[in-house]
Amino acid sequence: MKLASLQQAVARAVMQPLTRSEGMQRVAPGGGSMKRYAARYIKPNDRLTSFERLEIYNRQYWWRVLGSMAEDFPGLRAVLGERRFADLCRAYLTDCPSRSFTLRNLGARLEGWLRRNPRWIRGKKELALDMARIEWADIDAFDGAAEPVLQVEELEGTPVGKLKLRLQPYVQLLELHYPVDDLLLQVRKDEEHGADFASNAIVEHRKRAKVKAVTGLKSEKIFVVVHRVNFSVYFRRIDREEYAILTALRAGKPLGAAIEPAFRASKVPETERGEYIRHCFQTWAALGWFCQPQRRTNPETQNKKR
Amino acid sequence: MPANRFNNFTNYGIGIGLRAPHYDHILTRKPVVDWFEIISENFMIGGGRPLHILDQILEQYKVVQHGVSMYFGSAGRPDREHLKKLKDLVKRTKTPWLSDHLCWGSVDGRYTHDLLPMPYTFEAARKTAQKVREVRDYLEVPVAVENVSSYAEFHVSEMTEWEFLNEVVERADCGILLDVNNIYVSSRNHNFDPMTYINSVPAERVAQIHIAGHSKFEKYILDTHDHAVIDPVWKLYERAIERAGRTATLLEWDDSIPSFQEVHDEALKAKRFLGEKKLGVAV
Numbered sequence: 001m002k003l004a005s006l007q008q009a010v011a012r013a014v015m016q017p018l019t020r021s022e023g024m025q026r027v028a029p030g031g032g033s034m035k036r037y038a039a040r041y042i043k044p045n046d047r048l049t050s051f052e053r054l055e056i057y058n059r060q061y062w063w064r065v066l067g068s069m070a071e072d073f074p075g076l077r078a079v080l081g082e083r084r085f086a087d088l089c090r091a092y093l094t095d096c097p098s099r100s101f102t103l104r105n106l107g108a109r110l111e112g113w114l115r116r117n118p119r120w121i122r123g124k125k126e127l128a129l130d131m132a133r134i135e136w137a138d139i140d141a142f143d144g145a146a147e148p149v150l151q152v153e154e155l156e157g158t159p160v161g162k163l164k165l166r167l168q169p170y171v172q173l174l175e176l177h178y179p180v181d182d183l184l185l186q187v188r189k190d191e192e193h194g195a196d197f198a199s200n201a202i203v204e205h206r207k208r209a210k211v212k213a214v215t216g217l218k219s220e221k222i223f224v225v226v227h228r229v230n231f232s233v234y235f236r237r238i239d240r241e242e243y244a245i246l247t248a249l250r251a252g253k254p255l256g257a258a259i260e261p262a263f264r265a266s267k268v269p270e271t272e273r274g275e276y277i278r279h280c281f282q283t284w285a286a287l288g289w290f291c292q293p294q295r296r297t298n299p300e301t302q303n304k305k306r
Numbered sequence: 307m308p309a310n311r312f313n314n315f316t317n318y319g320i321g322i323g324l325r326a327p328h329y330d331h332i333l334t335r336k337p338v339v340d341w342f343e344i345i346s347e348n349f350m351i352g353g354g355r356p357l358h359i360l361d362q363i364l365e366q367y368k369v370v371q372h373g374v375s376m377y378f379g380s381a382g383r384p385d386r387e388h389l390k391k392l393k394d395l396v397k398r399t400k401t402p403w404l405s406d407h408l409c410w411g412s413v414d415g416r417y418t419h420d421l422l423p424m425p426y427t428f429e430a431a432r433k434t435a436q437k438v439r440e441v442r443d444y445l446e447v448p449v450a451v452e453n454v455s456s457y458a459e460f461h462v463s464e465m466t467e468w469e470f471l472n473e474v475v476e477r478a479d480c481g482i483l484l485d486v487n488n489i490y491v492s493s494r495n496h497n498f499d500p501m502t503y504i505n506s507v508p509a510e511r512v513a514q515i516h517i518a519g520h521s522k523f524e525k526y527i528l529d530t531h532d533h534a535v536i537d538p539v540w541k542l543y544e545r546a547i548e549r550a551g552r553t554a555t556l557l558e559w560d561d562s563i564p565s566f567q568e569v570h571d572e573a574l575k576a577k578r579f580l581g582e583k584k585l586g587v588a589v
Contacts, residue, residue: 001462003430004381010422011413043459045497047525053458056526061418068419098417101375101388102347145352169352231355 010041014057015097017090022062024055065093068103072139073110074191075131075184079124079214088120104143107136126177127217134180134235137172137226141233144170147291154292161256165249165290172226173246178217181224181235186213227287236287241266242280246289312481312511314448315402318368318554320580322573325559329359331566339570341368343556344399346406347375350391360399369399370514370554372483373406375417376441378451378474379424379434380410389444396445403448403513405483408434408471423456426463426470435477442480450481450513455491455520455529467492468506481513484550486542487535487558491520491527500538504545512550517543517576518558532561534572544579552580 012029019025028037035051042050069089070077077085095117096109111132114121121128146168155163223243225236238246241262248258259277268276284290319340324332331337342363349360363369373392376384396404409421424430442449453471465473475482484507486500493500517540519533535543535557547553557573 001425002381003425003427003433006425006460006462007381007410007413007422011416011418014418014420014422015416041460041462043461045459045495050458052525056457056528057420057422060420064419098419099415101385101412101417102350103419104347104351141354143351143354143356146354170354228354231358 006041009037010054010057013037013054014061015094016058017094018058018062022059024051024058062090065098065103065106066090068106069093072107073132073135075135075180075187076128078183078187079128079131080121084120088114091117091120104139107132107139111136126219127180127214130174130176130178130180131184133174134176134184134224134226137174138184138233141170141172141226141228144168144172146170146288149288150285150290150292152285161254163255164252164293165255166293167246167250168227168289168291170228171246171289173243173250174224174226175243176222176224177219179220179222181222181237183213183217185235225289227289229287239268241268241276245277245280246284312448312450312513313550313553315513315554316552318370320573320576321368321370321554321556322569323372323556323558323560324363324369325563327563328566328569333359333362335566336366337566337570339367341370341554341556343370343372343558346371346373346392346395346404349398350388350395357398364399369401370556371395371399371401371404372452373404374421375411375419376406377411378406378408378437378441379430380412380437381433382412382414384437384441384444385412389441393445396447401447403450403481404445405450405452405481405514407454408451408474409454421454423454423458423460424470425460426465426467428464428473431470431473431477435474438474438478438480442478448481448513449478450483451475451478452483452485452516453488453492454485455488455495455527457495457526457528459496466498467496468503472506472508475508475511480511482507482511483514483516484512484546485516485518486546487516487518487520487539488529490536490539490542491529494527500542501545504542504549507546507549509549509551512546512553514554514556515543515546515550516556516558517573530561531558535575540575540579543576547579555580 013034016025016029024034026034028034035049038050038054042053044050044053066086066089070085073085080088092110092113096113098106100106100108111129114129114132118125150165223238223240225238225246227234227236244262245258248262249255263273321341321343322339324342324344344360349356351357376388407421409424411418411420411422424434438449438451451474453467471482486504489500489503493503517535518529518531519535521528521530521532555576557569557576559569559572563569
């Protein structure tokens with residue numbers, strides 16, 4: 001048997017979801033008996049059947065990827081509860097198995113998948129989507145690339161209206177329907193404390209508090225920047241106008257085109273807008289959110305190098 | 307003195323894996339450690355705290371890269387994005403050699419994130435060796451392949467695991483990261499004599515040795531890296547050192563990680579086998 005065919009057959013079995021009791025399914029990929037399927041490829045030994053040996057890898061695969069999802073999305077787990085979250089992850093990973101060499105990217109397609117498969121978050125769609133988005137933004141902000149920070153002198157000579165400012169790749173902009181930033185911080189705090197207590201009563205109390213925090217959460221439109229300072233990730237709430245400007249800048253619009261539409265239907269009085277904008281840009285620059293402009297490569301130089 | 311072109315780092319001594327729970331201890335106390343092994347994939351990222359930590363470690367310690375997802379044995383071609391990011395990291399760490407596993411784990415662009423055992427066939431050896439060469443040529447750094455623990459064997463196998471390892475490293479002309487704990491685990495799971503394995507490995511190609519602990523279950527042993535090294539594994543290590551000479555040695559402890567001191571103390575137990583009297587010529 002060819003190497004590629006063998007690996008495809010074994011991978012199909014290894015990546016097939018486990019049963020409710022966390023064993024390997026009795027039915028093989030494509031139908032038929034899994035016992036016969038395993039026996040076709042795997043040798044038994046004096047202690048384990050072919051099925052049992054393959055099952056070790058099947059379990060390891062699912063425990064590893066489910067563990068990784070639980071680690072990356074504790075907020076979504078709190079929103080949905082353990083059982084629903086586990087079911088959702090199994091379905092997601094079955095549809096979207098890892099396509100990256102690193103487990104870090106396992107949840108990269110979760111938001112898109114949830115939008116296409118809303119039944120997994122029925123009754124909590126917006127809240128669950130918001131939480132999935134902020135948790136993924138948190139991962140990107142944690143280890144996303146940082147480019148050299150913009151220095152004011154680099155802007156000299158460019159008319160303000162035509163100025164294009166680039167945001168740091170790690171800065172994530174979110175428009176959310178629920179204050180999931182606070183909820184996520186609370187979930188993490190509970191988990192940190194929970195790890196310190198062995199008492200069942202305390203664990204149960206914290207579970208109830210978590211459920212209460214989720215069910216009591218009121219819808220509220222918020223705008224959040226997920227960014228980092230000194231290598232720690234922070235959630236910074238911003239105004240709608242700030243969000244509009246930053247989103248336009250990220251899309252590559254020049255400063256003039258980014259600012260003007262941001263103040264349509266704005267509550268910021270016209271007379272205060274100049275000061276408002278100045279303050280915003282001072283803050284963003286101080287946080288290091290702008291990076292140096294991309295240097296254009298000279299095609300002639302490139303040709304010469306060739 | 308370097309023993310040969312593969313076992314080129316005889317002065318590296320005894321290292322431990324760089325793990326997050328120990329970052330603060332290492333950066334604040336600056337303990338004396340011969341070297342650290344990093345999991346390459348943990349640092350193949352754009353930026354942020356992990357790379358900041360790594361840069362601080364690199365200022366003070368020797369670092370060697372160890373990968374978990376190159377999958378030399380997967381039938382598909384190497385992932386170009388993976389290789390590019392790995393090369394960026396190689397330039398950053400200036401790792402003197404780089405290791406990854408003799409296993410497979412990805413199929414048609416889907417990743418299992420596991421170290422799946424190879425079918426020990428000549429076709430697999432040929433393809434795996436080709437990939438090792440390709441990766442080494444792209445990265446421009448010596449490569450060592452590590453034997454994995456396994457829980458299953460394939461009907462199609464045409465040779466033993468150690469014969470397969472030898473076949474691959476000879477064809478690829480690469481080094482070996484000899485994991486003596488993995489040999490022990492697999493020997494118990496597949497009923498072979500681990501000393502036969504150790505004695506069959508081309509000693510001149512052993513670039514590095516891994517030691518670790520494991521977990522024993524009713525019907526099999528699992529390579530969990532969550533315990534101290536047991537005596538039978540130390541015996542295998544002793545024999546490996548007798549054959550290969552002084553070799554860069556690393557303790558892996560990846561789960562239920564105890565204090566830095568406990569991990570380091572466990573690793574330093576290897577010293578008792580590295581005395582001059584113990585060192586011999588490959589036999």
